[in-house]
Amino acid sequence: MKITRLLRAACAVAIAATGMSAVxxxxxxxxxxxxxxxxxxxxxxxxPTIWVGEQSTGGMAxxxxxxxxxxxxxxxxxxxxxxxxxxxVVISYDEGSSGEGALVSEYSQLFGAVAESVIEYQFFSGxxxxxxxxxxxxxxxxxxxxxxxxxxxxxxxxxxxxVHDEYGSTGRKILQIVSLFAPGAAVTSGVHKGHAGLVDLKxxxxxxxxxxxxxGGDVRTAEGAAKRVSQLLEGFPGRPAEAPATAAAATASPTxxx
Amino acid sequence: MKRLLxxxxxxxxxxxxxxxxxxxxxxxxxxxxxxxxxASPTDEWNRLSRKDGKNVEIWTRDGxxxxxxxxxxxxxxxxxxxxxxxxxxxxxxxxAADMLITDIPVLLESTYRIQYAVTQMEVDSQEPxxxxxxxxxxxxxxxxxxxxxVRRRGEAIGAFVDGQLYLVTxxxxxxxxxxxxxxxxxxxxxxxxx
Amino acid sequence: MRALSRLAxxxxxxxxxxxxxxxxxxxxxxxxxxxxxxxxxEPRTVDERGVWMEADEAERGLRDSPLRIREAGLEAYLRxxxxxxxxxxxxxxxxxxxMEIPGFNASMMANGTMQVWSxxxxxxxxxxxxxxxxxxxxxxxxxxxxxxxxxxxxRATDAIAWIGLWGAxxxxxxxxxxxxxxxxxxxxxxxxxxxxxxxxxxxxxxSGYPASTPAEVWKNLMAEEDASAAGRNQKSxxxxxxxxFDSHPTALxxxxxxxxxxxxxxxxxxxxxxxxxxxxxxYLPRFLAAQIKRNDFGGTEHILQSIAAASxxxxxxxxxxxxxxxxxxxxxxxxxxxxYYREARAAGYAGPELDRNLGLALLRNGQAEEGRQSLNAYLxxxxxxxxxxxxxxxxAN
Numbered sequence: 001m002k003i004t005r006l007l008r009a010a011c012a013v014a015i016a017a018t019g020m021s022a023v024x025x026x027x028x029x030x031x032x033x034x035x036x037x038x039x040x041x042x043x044x045x046x047x048p049t050i051w052v053g054e055q056s057t058g059g060m061a062x063x064x065x066x067x068x069x070x071x072x073x074x075x076x077x078x079x080x081x082x083x084x085x086x087x088x089v090v091i092s093y094d095e096g097s098s099g100e101g102a103l104v105s106e107y108s109q110l111f112g113a114v115a116e117s118v119i120e121y122q123f124f125s126g127x128x129x130x131x132x133x134x135x136x137x138x139x140x141x142x143x144x145x146x147x148x149x150x151x152x153x154x155x156x157x158x159x160x161x162x163v164h165d166e167y168g169s170t171g172r173k174i175l176q177i178v179s180l181f182a183p184g185a186a187v188t189s190g191v192h193k194g195h196a197g198l199v200d201l202k203x204x205x206x207x208x209x210x211x212x213x214x215x216g217g218d219v220r221t222a223e224g225a226a227k228r229v230s231q232l233l234e235g236f237p238g239r240p241a242e243a244p245a246t247a248a249a250a251t252a253s254p255t256x257x258x
Numbered sequence: 259m260k261r262l263l264x265x266x267x268x269x270x271x272x273x274x275x276x277x278x279x280x281x282x283x284x285x286x287x288x289x290x291x292x293x294x295x296x297a298s299p300t301d302e303w304n305r306l307s308r309k310d311g312k313n314v315e316i317w318t319r320d321g322x323x324x325x326x327x328x329x330x331x332x333x334x335x336x337x338x339x340x341x342x343x344x345x346x347x348x349x350x351x352x353x354a355a356d357m358l359i360t361d362i363p364v365l366l367e368s369t370y371r372i373q374y375a376v377t378q379m380e381v382d383s384q385e386p387x388x389x390x391x392x393x394x395x396x397x398x399x400x401x402x403x404x405x406x407x408v409r410r411r412g413e414a415i416g417a418f419v420d421g422q423l424y425l426v427t428x429x430x431x432x433x434x435x436x437x438x439x440x441x442x443x444x445x446x447x448x449x450x451x452x
Numbered sequence: 453m454r455a456l457s458r459l460a461x462x463x464x465x466x467x468x469x470x471x472x473x474x475x476x477x478x479x480x481x482x483x484x485x486x487x488x489x490x491x492x493x494e495p496r497t498v499d500e501r502g503v504w505m506e507a508d509e510a511e512r513g514l515r516d517s518p519l520r521i522r523e524a525g526l527e528a529y530l531r532x533x534x535x536x537x538x539x540x541x542x543x544x545x546x547x548x549x550x551m552e553i554p555g556f557n558a559s560m561m562a563n564g565t566m567q568v569w570s571x572x573x574x575x576x577x578x579x580x581x582x583x584x585x586x587x588x589x590x591x592x593x594x595x596x597x598x599x600x601x602x603x604x605x606x607r608a609t610d611a612i613a614w615i616g617l618w619g620a621x622x623x624x625x626x627x628x629x630x631x632x633x634x635x636x637x638x639x640x641x642x643x644x645x646x647x648x649x650x651x652x653x654x655x656x657x658x659s660g661y662p663a664s665t666p667a668e669v670w671k672n673l674m675a676e677e678d679a680s681a682a683g684r685n686q687k688s689x690x691x692x693x694x695x696x697f698d699s700h701p702t703a704l705x706x707x708x709x710x711x712x713x714x715x716x717x718x719x720x721x722x723x724x725x726x727x728x729x730x731x732x733x734x735y736l737p738r739f740l741a742a743q744i745k746r747n748d749f750g751g752t753e754h755i756l757q758s759i760a761a762a763s764x765x766x767x768x769x770x771x772x773x774x775x776x777x778x779x780x781x782x783x784x785x786x787x788x789x790x791x792y793y794r795e796a797r798a799a800g801y802a803g804p805e806l807d808r809n810l811g812l813a814l815l816r817n818g819q820a821e822e823g824r825q826s827l828n829a830y831l832x833x834x835x836x837x838x839x840x841x842x843x844x845x846x847x848a849n
Binding site: 356359378 | 513516517518519551552553554684686742745746747779781812815816838839841842843845846849
């Protein structure tokens with residue numbers, strides 16, 4: 001019994017790394033009836049949470065700073081391109097001299113809690129809240145006070161991005177292949193998940209959230225990042241994004257619900 | 259043992275089937291938290307299938323991270339507010355028959371600090387109230403957990419009735435959410451009966 | 453120091469070059485030579501840059517955390533103590549964050565971020581004790597332990613995965629072998645701790661603080677754990693040999709080898725207990741109040757006694773002791789609590805909450821008339837207090 005517990009601790013990293021792959025889901029939520037105002041929207045890109053690394057043979061997540069840095073750049077560029085295609089402008093968040101760093105950080109944390117709640121209690125059918133099951137309901141937000149933040153002045157929307165990529169190491173891939181011969185031992189290789197959300201800076205409402213536990217596109221390259229961004233922007237309100245055909249074509253209609 | 263090791267070492271996902279959360283509709287609602295507690299909500303709530311203790315029931319509107327009403331229904335003397343996760347190293351304080359009404363916020367704070375990694379908590383106001391005709395305390399508080407950067411606020415009403423503790427709390431992030439739903443909680447709390 | 457262990461194993465520590473060329477700036481007596489140290493170290497390998505990247509992100513979280521104690525001067529003071537311990541050149545690359553977390557812990561990340569928990573500040577009785585723990589953490593950092601620990605865990609879990617799969621293929625039980633490897637992870641962690649202890653001791657011995665202090669820290673921690681267990685009617689668990697799955701050597705073992713090593717070093721000087729007490733005075737009531745709510749009577753009583761043994765029973769300590777007894781709440785405790793409240797007042801405790809809590813203790817103990825008098829005194833002194841309405845209602849009943 002004791003050994004069991006300790007081994008669980010020893011291997012917890014491996015579990016955490018691959019935990020959710022069995023409940024793959026892909027969902028987009030849009031605030032019903034919402035459309036980006038015609039013309040140029042100024043979208044403030046909040047500091048994205050981007051983590052790129054490798055998955056070791058044993059399933060540990062190994063951070064890779066070079067890949068993460070590359071992904072930061074490629075994703076930012078692909079995002080700007082995609083939004084320019086929509087006629088929008090993307091600007092990176094800058095605290096400037098506002099002294100609002102801690103408060104904006106708290107809003108980011110709050111957005112994280114909201115996104116997690118949407119994913120767990122609306123997108124994930126296993127644990128859905130009855131009041132969140134209804135068709136065409138997507139009622140979430142971080143509150144209208146966000147409009148008072150000086151450092152967000154001049155922005156129409158805030159875009160939050162979260163990307164987590166673990167590329168299977170060579171060892172992990174070989175382990176995966178060998179595991180095909182072992183009954184009952186399924187090894188997954190790689191973790192690619194992320195979510196993106198858009199908050200209306202006038203009202204604080206979450207007008208769109210897209211979450212995907214199994215994404216494509218190698219974020220370490222420009223092409224891959226473009227593909228990833230088009231997937232991340234699936235369901236983005238406004239005109240359809242000019243996405244590569246590979247991405248399951250971004251849609252403008254609400255796809256919440258079953 | 260062998261299965262476990264294979265599972266652990268290969269990182270196989272074990273997904274427990276979650277039993278469903280249920281809808282709380284407007285209207286009378288008896289036996290909340292498997293106790294004498296009843297209420298008559300006018301708004302809709304969701305009752306989480308998750309339980310933190312035998313006589314503990316959680317209602318929410320948008321998920322327990324964003325707004326959460328917890329009913330502690332008749333916790334008897336000698337029992338902790340919620341189920342202990344580590345009796346030996348992190349024993350929780352227990353309800354005691356001779357507690358004063360002002361010991362209720364202290365009991366809640368101590369429980370949170372020990373069980374929920376709350377490392378900052380402050381009780382702001384305490385005033386007398388009645389809970390279904392019984393002498394009660396209404397109090398407000400603020401807290402932050404070690405594992406996330408969201409500051410939360412809380413409001414609660416509690417009473418000892420026949421030596422048992424009846425307590426209802428409402429908690430939500432201080433930014434936006436607390437104010438958004440506090441009136442709905444207050445309307446609900448006004449209908450509480452024992 | 454279980455908590456310290458966990459953090460140290462799972463990603464604390466490490467960096468700064470072993471390849472640096474700067475000579476040690478402090479006079480090194482034989483046996484006290486410190487490794488060469490270089491400034492502005494940048495991570496070199498893929499693994500190391502990855503570990504740094506995570507640390508940079510985690511540091512952003514700490515910087516903006518609501519738990520950070522931002523009051524003037526505390527973090528600056530902690531930095532002074534660290535600089536005194538490891539030397540001005542070494543501490544130059546470190547950022548310190550004071551966090552309101554009541555566990556006994558400090559930790560350091562690969563990029564030079566150090567966090568110090570309020571529980572450590574509460575338990576330390578002198579600058580030298582605090583410095584001993586900060587020096588230990590800095591040693592992890594200088595020895596780049598978070599990187600090597602990460603690499604060692606990866607090797608071990610890789611092997612465990614392969615052996616597990618082999619077992620599944622051959623339908624044989626491989627748990628024994630996997631077990632041995634898993635033990636290796638912990639053994640490695642214990643070796644890192646010992647290395648950090650011994651380097652930390654060399655900082656201490658060259659700092660001017662007493663060289664005997666690091667061993668004392670462990671002894672005091674053991675005494676607290678024993679007191680905590682006794683308070684819960686459990687057996688003491690001190691042992692000399694670490695179990696296979698302990699991430700750290702036992703406190704007993706550490707206190708012994710540290711004391712032996714210290715005996716061969718210069719004794720050092722002032723532990724600066726008075727300076728420490730003065731610096732902590734503004735925070736002490738808050739740290740004590742948090743500790744009392746942890747439902748650990750024995751451990752908390754030990755902390756109070758150990759601080760009092762070093763610096764006497766101050767009004768704050770007496771008040772805290774009264775609170776501790778009132779919180780446990782047996783009839784005898786309530787009586788003792790009332791006595792300590794009165795001693796605290798006699799010693800000069802001036803806060804109006806003393807009358808409130810004394811009144812509540814008396815009331816709970818059935819001494820209604822006396823209790824009301826105290827509560828009235830509280831209401832007279834603090835009529836606008838947040839709980840005045842509640843207390844007024846208690847008095848009226």
